[in-house]
Amino acid sequence: MVRMQDVAQVMGVSTTTVSNAFSRPDQLSTELRDRILTRAAKMGYYGPHVAGRILRQGHANAYGVVFMDPLQSAFDDQFKIQWLAGFSDELRTAQASLVLMTVPATQQASATALRNTLVDGIAVTWSSHPIMSMARSQGLPVVAGGPHGPCYVTIDEHAAGTAIAAHLRERGHDHVCLITGPVAHQHPTPVTMTWADYLAAERPNGPWARTQGIVNGLGPCPPTVAQATSWGRAAGAAAAAAALDACPNTTALACVGDPLAIGALDELNRRHLSPGVDIAVTGFDGIPDTEERDLTTIDTYARDQGTHTARLLVDPNCQPRQLILGHELIHRASS
Amino acid sequence: MVRMQDVAQVMGVSTTTVSNAFSRPDQLSTELRDRILTRAAKMGYYGPHVAGRILRQGHANAYGVVFMDPLQSAFDDQFKIQWLAGFSDELRTAQASLVLMTVPATQQASATALRNTLVDGIAVTWSSHPIMSMARSQGLPVVAGGPHGPCYVTIDEHAAGTAIAAHLRERGHDHVCLITGPVAHQHPTPVTMTWADYLAAERPNGPWARTQGIVNGLGPCPPTVAQATSWGRAAGAAAAAAALDACPNTTALACVGDPLAIGALDELNRRHLSPGVDIAVTGFDGIPDTEERDLTTIDTYARDQGTHTARLLVDPNCQPRQLILGHELIHRASS
DNA sequence: TTGTAAGCGTTATCAG
DNA sequence: CTGATAACGCTTACAA
Numbered sequence: 001m002v003r004m005q006d007v008a009q010v011m012g013v014s015t016t017t018v019s020n021a022f023s024r025p026d027q028l029s030t031e032l033r034d035r036i037l038t039r040a041a042k043m044g045y046y047g048p049h050v051a052g053r054i055l056r057q058g059h060a061n062a063y064g065v066v067f068m069d070p071l072q073s074a075f076d077d078q079f080k081i082q083w084l085a086g087f088s089d090e091l092r093t094a095q096a097s098l099v100l101m102t103v104p105a106t107q108q109a110s111a112t113a114l115r116n117t118l119v120d121g122i123a124v125t126w127s128s129h130p131i132m133s134m135a136r137s138q139g140l141p142v143v144a145g146g147p148h149g150p151c152y153v154t155i156d157e158h159a160a161g162t163a164i165a166a167h168l169r170e171r172g173h174d175h176v177c178l179i180t181g182p183v184a185h186q187h188p189t190p191v192t193m194t195w196a197d198y199l200a201a202e203r204p205n206g207p208w209a210r211t212q213g214i215v216n217g218l219g220p221c222p223p224t225v226a227q228a229t230s231w232g233r234a235a236g237a238a239a240a241a242a243a244l245d246a247c248p249n250t251t252a253l254a255c256v257g258d259p260l261a262i263g264a265l266d267e268l269n270r271r272h273l274s275p276g277v278d279i280a281v282t283g284f285d286g287i288p289d290t291e292e293r294d295l296t297t298i299d300t301y302a303r304d305q306g307t308h309t310a311r312l313l314v315d316p317n318c319q320p321r322q323l324i325l326g327h328e329l330i331h332r333a334s335s
Numbered sequence: 336m337v338r339m340q341d342v343a344q345v346m347g348v349s350t351t352t353v354s355n356a357f358s359r360p361d362q363l364s365t366e367l368r369d370r371i372l373t374r375a376a377k378m379g380y381y382g383p384h385v386a387g388r389i390l391r392q393g394h395a396n397a398y399g400v401v402f403m404d405p406l407q408s409a410f411d412d413q414f415k416i417q418w419l420a421g422f423s424d425e426l427r428t429a430q431a432s433l434v435l436m437t438v439p440a441t442q443q444a445s446a447t448a449l450r451n452t453l454v455d456g457i458a459v460t461w462s463s464h465p466i467m468s469m470a471r472s473q474g475l476p477v478v479a480g481g482p483h484g485p486c487y488v489t490i491d492e493h494a495a496g497t498a499i500a501a502h503l504r505e506r507g508h509d510h511v512c513l514i515t516g517p518v519a520h521q522h523p524t525p526v527t528m529t530w531a532d533y534l535a536a537e538r539p540n541g542p543w544a545r546t547q548g549i550v551n552g553l554g555p556c557p558p559t560v561a562q563a564t565s566w567g568r569a570a571g572a573a574a575a576a577a578a579l580d581a582c583p584n585t586t587a588l589a590c591v592g593d594p595l596a597i598g599a600l601d602e603l604n605r606r607h608l609s610p611g612v613d614i615a616v617t618g619f620d621g622i623p624d625t626e627e628r629d630l631t632t633i634d635t636y637a638r639d640q641g642t643h644t645a646r647l648l649v650d651p652n653c654q655p656r657q658l659i660l661g662h663e664l665i666h667r668a669s670s
Numbered sequence: 671t672t673g674t675a676a677g678c679g680t681t682a683t684c685a686g
Numbered sequence: 687c688t689g690a691t692a693a694c695g696c697t698t699a700c701a702a
Binding site: 013014015016017020027028029032052054055056057058 | 671672673674677678679680
């Protein structure tokens with residue numbers, strides 16, 4: 001490998017001058033700089049070695065995004081995709097690198113990840129992960145995807161939930177079924193229950209705030225709950241089926257995520273029921289697919305959340321550091 | 336910042352011993368190791384600094400994946416998503432980091448990217464990009480996504496194209512329209528033409544091999560060509576509409592990518608034509624959506640391609656280094 | 671405008 | 687099992 005020193009030696013100048021030729025053009029004459037650059041190229045020297053620069057400067061200009069599961073599950077999630085697109089674009093304009101980290105939610109895995117990854121900060125897309133506190137205690141900047149810690153980007157999930165519930169109430173729905181995914185407990189098949197039972201059984205994990213928001217917005221008419229086996233579309237269809245069978249008088253399905261809601265629409269199709277006419281369906285997040293399916297939902301501006309997260313990471317002086325972005329009710333034919 | 340040396344000094348041992356305590360447990364007594372580790376933790380030392388290690392060892396244990404466009408377009412592409420999932424899983428088992436690089440296809444951008452990114456090798460998902468030769472000339476390992484250079488992972492695109500064309504011929508289709516995306520030239524609206532004209536007008540970029548394979552497989556009945564304005568679903572629908580209007584006797588639409596084909600199915604729906612009965616439609620790549628739409632396609636095993644690419648990158652001794660993986664015709668109702 | 675020299679934090683080698 | 691020493695390749699005060 002040819003080093004900066006080699007170039008300097010051949011040219012009969014100091015390494016400083018060669019360094020400047022590459023990184024601080026204003027520190028030497030254009031003429032000398034050009035000579036150095038062309039000579040370096042001829043010698044097979046293509047510029048300062050990244051590792052050396054990083055060690056010296058003390059930062060890598062790279063930021064990590066933490067996902068819990070095998071990446072596949074993140075890519076199946078349009079919300080995360082949109083979020084990542086925004087995040088990535090912002091990093092690119094800042095000339096920074098993006099490192100994708102898949103880290104199981106354990107102390108062990110978090111420690112290993114932090115010891116093997118060279119980044120100047122990390123973003124965690126959803127709620128809590130042991131890596132968050134671990135990174136913070138090591139002095140590594142962290143931007144969270146929920147209202148935890150000193151720096152985060154989120155929306156007012158509770159208010160958003162309330163808004164969509166209010167939308168349903170205005171339309172006279174007083175037999176709502178809430179369709180949600182696995183939170184603390186995972187069942188092998190969809191389970192239906194009363195809100196009171198659900199409240200007693202589950203822990204406030206996952207999108208708890210939006211769930212509570214929906215229920216609060218429903219006011220005096222607590223929903224029944226159908227708990228799907230995953231947050232995906234097929235699981236949503238199965239849960240909708242279970243809900244409709246268990247509570248035939250249901251007039252609306254309030255889903256805690258868009259994929260669940262799209263699955264519910266699938267199930268209505270299968271039963272030749274018309275969404276928005278026979279039964280209302282609402283989603284949550286505003287992923288692109290909701291438009292085609294004409295699904296009423298809350299747009300949580302995933303892309304913007306990603307953009308702002310990157311901005312906080314790149315610029316430690318960016319204020320404020322606890323961002324609660326807006327959301328928007330998208331009223332479509334499904335309600 | 337607390338360094339390894341500080342720990343060594345406090346403990347009254349050499350830095351070597353502290354280093355060993357973290358990285359080579361067999362080089363010292365368990366008892367001493369434990370004392371060092373607990374003491375280090377107490378001092379706020381969480382393990383060797385990544386940048387130092389990287390500089391010393393000469394490798395970063397990180398690998399880059401290069402995308403041309405803003406990441407959004409990569410995420411809209413299910414083939415790339417699947418590919419990336421396989422790639423990522425393989426890297427994870429190798430304990431290596433994954434760096435996402437979005438690099439416009441210019442010399443300038445490629446040079447900048449290589450100078451700012453710390454990776455031990457890169458993968459380029461499709462065909463040629465200036466960064467490939469640039470990286471190789473700098474001694475950085477490159478795995479390509481097409482049959483170029485010393486190391487690549489691909490399938491026999493020509494054979495795959497021939498296979499799907501043969502499938503159509505067996506079913507008696509002799510008025511096939513080939514639907515493809517923009518290759519060298521981009522038109523503002525879909526354009527239809529004869530194969531001869533297309534051949535004369537376009538350069539052998541993009542998925543040229545699979546296109547030629549399809550045409551060869553069609554044998555004595557050259558297709559007409561409809562060139563869509565992008566590789567996406569909506570563009571596929573528009574191109575299908577143009578094709579059906581221009582050539583009413585068309586009996587089959589052979590699409591060069593699955594999204595185009597799904598768009599074509601959309602258009603058939605709109606015209607109340609039945610895929611596989613009134614008109615045959617075929618796709619290419621075998622993305623997950625094809626199953627639901629009952630689309631005949633070629634599964635190119637995107638995930639496997641990603642996995643093998645990562646393996647070649649991680650293990651420079653892995654042989655052979657020019658992989659042509661298998662593909663499979665998936666016969667469904669659309670033909 | 672250019673040069674000198676001191677690190678940045680680690681690990682490999684080799685000797686004890 | 688432990689320690690001294692020499693890189694790894696670069697940047698940046700500071701001095702000339």
